[in-house]
Amino acid sequence: MQRIGVFVCWCGTNIAGTVDIDQVKQAAEKIPGVVNVQDYQYMCSEVGQNLIKNAIKEQKLDRVVIASCSPRMHEATFRKAAKSAGLNPYLVEIANIREQCSWVHKNKEEATEKAIALVRAAVAKATLNTELVPGEIGVEPRALEIGGGIAGIQTALDIAEAGYKVDIIEKTPSIGGKMAQIDKTFPTLDCSACILTPKMVDASTHPNINLYTYSEVEAVQGYVGNFEVTIRQKARSVNADKCTGCGICTDKCPSKKAESEFDEGLRKRGAIYIPFPQAVPNVPVIDREECLKFKTGKCGLCERVCPSGAIEFNQEDTLVTQKYGAIVVATGYDLINLDKFGEYPYTEHPDVITSLEFERLTSAAGPTAGKFLRPSNGNKPKKVVFVQCVGSRDKSSRGKTYCSKICCMYTAKHAMLIKEKYPEIEVYVFYIDVRTPGKNFDEFQRRAVEEYGVNYIKGMVGKVFPEGDKLQVHGVDALSSETLIIDADMVVLAAATKAKDDAQELGRKLSISTDANNFFTEAHPKLRPVETHSAGIYLAGACQGPKDIPETVAQSSAAAAKAIGLLNKGKLVNNPCVSQVDEQICSGCLACTKMCPYEAISSQVIEVKEQGKIVKKTVAHVNEALCQGCGGCTVTCRAGALDLKGFMNRQILAEVDAICL
Amino acid sequence: MKFSYYPGCTLKTKAQELEKFALNSAAALGVELEEQKEWQCCGAVYPLAEDEIGTKLSSVRALAEAAQKNEKLITLCAACHHVIKRVNEDMKTKDDVKNKVNNYLQLAQDYQGEAEVIHYLEMLRDEIGFDKLAEKVTNPLTNRKIGAYYGCLLLRPAETMNFDDPENPSIIEEFIKALGATPVKYPYRTECCGGYLSLDNKELAQEMTDNIMKSALKNEVEELVTACPLCKYNLENKNGKIAISYFTELLAEALGVKE
Ligand SMILES: Cc1cc2nc3c(=O)[nH]c(=O)nc-3n(C[C@H](O)[C@H](O)[C@H](O)COP(=O)(O)OP(=O)(O)OC[C@H]3O[C@@H](n4cnc5c(N)ncnc54)[C@H](O)[C@@H]3O)c2cc1C
Numbered sequence: 001m002q003r004i005g006v007f008v009c010w011c012g013t014n015i016a017g018t019v020d021i022d023q024v025k026q027a028a029e030k031i032p033g034v035v036n037v038q039d040y041q042y043m044c045s046e047v048g049q050n051l052i053k054n055a056i057k058e059q060k061l062d063r064v065v066i067a068s069c070s071p072r073m074h075e076a077t078f079r080k081a082a083k084s085a086g087l088n089p090y091l092v093e094i095a096n097i098r099e100q101c102s103w104v105h106k107n108k109e110e111a112t113e114k115a116i117a118l119v120r121a122a123v124a125k126a127t128l129n130t131e132l133v134p135g136e137i138g139v140e141p142r143a144l145e146i147g148g149g150i151a152g153i154q155t156a157l158d159i160a161e162a163g164y165k166v167d168i169i170e171k172t173p174s175i176g177g178k179m180a181q182i183d184k185t186f187p188t189l190d191c192s193a194c195i196l197t198p199k200m201v202d203a204s205t206h207p208n209i210n211l212y213t214y215s216e217v218e219a220v221q222g223y224v225g226n227f228e229v230t231i232r233q234k235a236r237s238v239n240a241d242k243c244t245g246c247g248i249c250t251d252k253c254p255s256k257k258a259e260s261e262f263d264e265g266l267r268k269r270g271a272i273y274i275p276f277p278q279a280v281p282n283v284p285v286i287d288r289e290e291c292l293k294f295k296t297g298k299c300g301l302c303e304r305v306c307p308s309g310a311i312e313f314n315q316e317d318t319l320v321t322q323k324y325g326a327i328v329v330a331t332g333y334d335l336i337n338l339d340k341f342g343e344y345p346y347t348e349h350p351d352v353i354t355s356l357e358f359e360r361l362t363s364a365a366g367p368t369a370g371k372f373l374r375p376s377n378g379n380k381p382k383k384v385v386f387v388q389c390v391g392s393r394d395k396s397s398r399g400k401t402y403c404s405k406i407c408c409m410y411t412a413k414h415a416m417l418i419k420e421k422y423p424e425i426e427v428y429v430f431y432i433d434v435r436t437p438g439k440n441f442d443e444f445q446r447r448a449v450e451e452y453g454v455n456y457i458k459g460m461v462g463k464v465f466p467e468g469d470k471l472q473v474h475g476v477d478a479l480s481s482e483t484l485i486i487d488a489d490m491v492v493l494a495a496a497t498k499a500k501d502d503a504q505e506l507g508r509k510l511s512i513s514t515d516a517n518n519f520f521t522e523a524h525p526k527l528r529p530v531e532t533h534s535a536g537i538y539l540a541g542a543c544q545g546p547k548d549i550p551e552t553v554a555q556s557s558a559a560a561a562k563a564i565g566l567l568n569k570g571k572l573v574n575n576p577c578v579s580q581v582d583e584q585i586c587s588g589c590l591a592c593t594k595m596c597p598y599e600a601i602s603s604q605v606i607e608v609k610e611q612g613k614i615v616k617k618t619v620a621h622v623n624e625a626l627c628q629g630c631g632g633c634t635v636t637c638r639a640g641a642l643d644l645k646g647f648m649n650r651q652i653l654a655e656v657d658a659i660c661l
Numbered sequence: 662m663k664f665s666y667y668p669g670c671t672l673k674t675k676a677q678e679l680e681k682f683a684l685n686s687a688a689a690l691g692v693e694l695e696e697q698k699e700w701q702c703c704g705a706v707y708p709l710a711e712d713e714i715g716t717k718l719s720s721v722r723a724l725a726e727a728a729q730k731n732e733k734l735i736t737l738c739a740a741c742h743h744v745i746k747r748v749n750e751d752m753k754t755k756d757d758v759k760n761k762v763n764n765y766l767q768l769a770q771d772y773q774g775e776a777e778v779i780h781y782l783e784m785l786r787d788e789i790g791f792d793k794l795a796e797k798v799t800n801p802l803t804n805r806k807i808g809a810y811y812g813c814l815l816l817r818p819a820e821t822m823n824f825d826d827p828e829n830p831s832i833i834e835e836f837i838k839a840l841g842a843t844p845v846k847y848p849y850r851t852e853c854c855g856g857y858l859s860l861d862n863k864e865l866a867q868e869m870t871d872n873i874m875k876s877a878l879k880n881e882v883e884e885l886v887t888a889c890p891l892c893k894y895n896l897e898n899k900n901g902k903i904a905i906s907y908f909t910e911l912l913a914e915a916l917g918v919k920e
Contacts, residue, residue, distance in 0.1 A: 342826050
């Protein structure tokens with residue numbers, strides 16, 4: 001007969017307030033096999049744990065049942081305590097009489113009855129528990145960074161500095177992300193390129209960092225510590241090893257019709273181009289949709305002028321497969337499309353621009369060399385109107401319900417940048433609320449109003465009418481209820497931020513989830529902000545939600561710390577509660593292999609003795625390192641040949657019997 | 662192509678041309694519009710009160726009859742279209758309205774929003790197609806600079822009316838183009854004409870229509886077209902610098918059926 005100990009926790013009044021502890025104890029004592037029953041106010045406390053440990057030793061217990069909170073809360077705690085007392089931790093069973101009982105019931109009598117049933121079930125299962133020993137898996141000491149914006153760069157640098165190899169996959173031809181497009185940064189107004197470029201260079205020259213630019217994630221397999229990622233390196237049509245970045249090809253390219261992505265369409269670029277002067281790597285790429293050689297077969301001028309023979313028209317995409325211990329997702333964000341906002345004639349009028357276009361127009365490296373001029377006629381504007389919350393905090397189908405968080409600050413920045421250069425320009429800002437929490441943020445916005453005389457108007461713009469060479473802005477001042485008409489020369493729209501269009505697709509490849517707005521979901525909104533629900537995959541930057549640079553960088557270093565912690569372990573203990581095949585029963589139908597979401601089951605041929613003869617037989621085979629213990633296969637198996645260790649069919653049935661019989 | 666057709670009161674009184682030209686053109690286009698036998702006033706204004714049921718009944722009758730015939734219901738007057746379309750939406754989405762209306766009407770079969778109501782312009786765009794329409798034009802309106810005046814009723818609320826982009830519509834401009842004329846976009850083409858304000862606040866209504874006219878003039882619009890009798894009334898009451906007519910008149914002219 002087994003020697004089972006039952007320990008009933010009060011959890012202060014959390015359990016004891018609704019469940020009669022004494023009755024539970026009395027009932028437990030009557031269950032066959034139970035030799036010791038004790039209660040305590042907080043079983044998870046050190047005193048409580050010692051109580052369990054002593055009982056195991058003194059009473060020679062070989063099974064332990066703890067009636068307490070959810071196993072998600074303290075199963076690990078109690079298993080550890082049992083282990084230190086010399087008992088295999090998998091012989092500990094939890095009866096959840098808090099979340100599943102005392103918290104959800106009011107009637108003490110009924111709750112007590114239910115608690116007793118739950119204890120009985122746990123004892124029935126514990127009786128059948130067997131000793132399990134977890135195995136170990138190695139951790140590949142290399143991390144992958146998806147996305148090469150400031151988030152990806154910062155995380156990669158931190159991980160590389162800790163001594164681990166990091167690869168960055170960046171979709172576009174250069175790393176840098178949106179920060180590279182920004183002119184000056186709030187709240188200090190330091191030049192964005194001046195603080196970003198050195199980091200980009202560090203990333204490209206660090207011995208531990210390897211860049212895959214113009215590349216994408218093709219497929220992801222494996223699991224924490226052992227991801228196997230296939231990377232698609234798109235054909236650049238330029239040999240990066242031979243190219244010296246001299247730029248002759250981009251100068252000579254006769255096709256100059258494409259809109260520069262980096263300059264938000266405010267400037268044209270060639271079919272062979274380097275996205276911006278500080279691009280890393282400083283290697284051009286051929287846009288095959290625009291290139292005359294690809295379109296018509298003629299031209300090939302770049303090939304002729306290249307002094308180092310680096311142009312390779314016949315380059316093809318290449319696939320590289322690499323193993324990683326940890327993955328950090330840092331794919332950033334975008335701004336919404338403004339097609340549906342017809343009241344601001346953005347699509348029709350060149351002087352109505354987005355905030356990101358504004359950044360390019362004030363940048364010294366931008367299309368106007370930093371002179372703030374009207375795109376329509378090249379004249380200096382006299383009045384500029386900023387409209388905030390274009391699509392943010394907007395419940396209609398064309399907008400986003402959330403606050404984009406960065407616009408109040410960058411609009412204040414834009415207003416000051418204008419005033420700094422041209423104090424005579426009148427600047428108006430329409431806002432719903434000014435939201436500037438953050439270190440030195442509110443002071444920054446107030447400076448725009450108090451020192452620079454920017455006109456802040458609480459209210460929305462109803463419509464912008466192009467009138468002659470002016471943009472007549474019709475708005476309302478909600479504080480005075482006055483309708484305002486401003487004859488502006490330019491209108492700048494703070495378009496809402498949005499998740500990347502391919503976020504869901506990437507999420508599926510990585511088995512990580514996205515929220516209602518397609519931003520990646522963190523494992524816990526407060527306590528695990530950079531982890532995902534998939535072990536070994538972390539989040540950094542605006543791909544998790546709108547963020548400014550300070551917050552992005554803080555989160556990036558946090559993600560790096562998590563990744564380093566994982567890589568540093570070297571080995572991981574794996575969950576022994578995995579599936580196992582009874583090869584005698586298995587019919588080899590392999591329905592389980594199709595069901596398994598982790599590709600942990602394969603087939604194998606074994607030799608068995610049948611009626612005295614040795615015959616070959618196909619059976620399912622579980623890769624214990626890949627199995628996550630979900631149990632899906634056990635219910636798929638028609639023959640009942642699959643069973644989950646720690647949750648065997650007969651254990652579950654014993655629980656059911658204990659409750660129902 | 663056959664449709665149930667709901668005219669509405671204004672078309673039988675003040676806006677007779679709107680209907681006359683529409684019917685002539687439909688015939689020329691091979692579209693059969695069968696006027697509903699017992700149509701009643703749509704109520705003229707969509708009742709916003711959640712518990713107002715009586716004024717929705719006549720719209721439902723029209724809709725139910727079309728549903729029973731398995732035909733789409735065509736409207737011409739912007740106001741009627743607005744009311745009937747929104748009532749139909751209520752019948753689809755508001756259980757309370759649906760139950761009460763059906764209790765009142767005691768139709769042979771309960772009506773639950775099965776019918777589809779489309780405006781004549783939508784019929785031209787979606788059923789015939791503006792490209793096909795262009796092929797049928799016998800008298801193209803070449804060299805005429807025509808501005809569309811949309812008004813509010815066809816466009817808003819956008820989710821329900823589902824007619825066109827409420828801030829930057831294009832259906833009437835595309836229509837004008839199909840007839841061979843040159844559409845002129847002017848900024849005020851979707852601004853309110855003042856609606857019923859012209860009854861009790863003439864000054865304000867005047868100011869509103871003045872703004873529209875000014876904007877059209879500035880952009881060298883030579884003539885205006887609309888689908889709404891009230892808009893036309895408000896716009897032509899004023900300085901009259903630019904003539905405003907119904908879109909159907911233009912259509913009849915281009916198809917050579919304007920007597
Ligand atoms: C107009 C404007 C002004 C701003 N001004 C300021 C300011 O003054 N101060 C401030 O603190 N913040 C400012 N911001 C916010 C700032 O842009 C963000 O905080 C910052 O860019 C977030 O960095 P990130 O790396 O998370 O994302 P991103 O900058 O978006 O970088 C993401 C990178 O990942 C790449 N990528 C995306 N998808 C994939 C994929 N599937 N595979 C591989 N690579 C991928 C992208 O190409 C990009 O390079 C401003 C934003 C705007 C719009």
